[in-house]
């Protein structure tokens with residue numbers, strides 16, 4: 001695994017509603033967003049694909065590599081641009097604050113999901129995720 005580069009846990013909730021849309025679309029198997037995830041761990045290829053979704057819709061946020069980190073050039077949300085653009089923007093923002101390691105695939109079914117846990121330790125999609133009780137290691 002990559003070394004921890006993000007000592008401060010970002011306020012992922014601040015990325016909603018876009019990140020929530022991204023999570024919902026990934027859970028539903030949205031082809032465009034899943035195609036981005038499928039390119040990982042090639043971050044540049046995934047960023048190119050993600051930027052392509054944003055560009056196709058006329059959206060202006062772009063994920064750019066700067067100073068050894070992925071950063072987003074943000075513009076106000078587009079009206080009527082559709083869920084895909086919102087979800088794509090949510091993913092781009094997630095990568096900008098948390099890194100590509102926050103976008104994962106379920107250890108059980110391979111479905112893509114966004115990891116919002118403090119330690120970036122989540123391994124399963126919502127459907128296969130064990131109970132959130134961290135005191136136990138039981139899988140129900």
Ligand SMILES: [Zn+2]
Pocket residue numbers: 106107108109110111124125126127128
């Ligand atoms: Zn799963």
